[in-house]
Amino acid sequence: MSIIYLVKKNDDLISHCTCGESLVGDPGQLDCPWCxxxxxxxxTKCRKAFTFATGVELEKSWEDIAREDLYGYSKKEPSEKELKEWVDFMKGMMGHVEVGRDYIYLDGYFIPADEGPFEVEGWHxxxxxxxPPQITAQHSPEIIERVLSNPEYWNERKI
Structure with a gap:
């Protein structure tokens, strides 16, 4: 059985993960999104950050990825309830992901990297x-400090 899922695309912009296979974990966004x-x-394995992901077809089950992600986060075996909640949540997050298309993450959404102008009401x-600001940052890195990692930007637009 195969599923469509996001994996690390490259090491462009910011990439602290060096795992051989870097699957995208549950966002687990805190109340400090600028961090x-x-x-x-x-x-899912090392919990380290990276900027760009791409849609691929994986020969893994949702439960296998859930177990890896939840274990990577807590270092303990997840319960059946935790696995089910993770799978339901991530299936929803990945529902629009297409094989071969690149994505960024922003405030609760996996957004196509080739997205034109967009507005979104995020989690924060x-x-x-x-x-996508991560695309802009590739040629204008100041957007990282001015927007993405700027608490004032996020709090001025807080929901």
Whole structure:
């Protein structure tokens, strides 16, 4: 059985994960999204951050990935309830992911990297961009400090 899932695309912009296979973990976003939890992916194995992911077809089950992610986070075997909740949540998050398409993470959403102008009401704040800010940051890195990792940006738009 195969599923469509997000894996680390490359080491561009920010990438602290060096795992051979870096699957995207549950966002687990805190109330400080500027720290990176609101705009970077995290690896299911090492929990380290990276910026870009791509949709692939995996020969794994949702439960296998859930177990890896939950164990990577807590270092203990997850309960059946935790596994079910994770699977239900991540299936919803991954529902629009397409094989071969690249994505960024922003405030509760996996957004196509080739997305044009977009507005989104995230888990923490409202956002309005001409393109995903991580894409902008590749040629204008100051957007990281000015927007993505700036508490003022996030709190001025807080929901």
């Amino acid at each position: 990176g939890c609101g705009w970077l992916f995290s690896c 704040s409202e956002h309005d961009f001409n393109e």
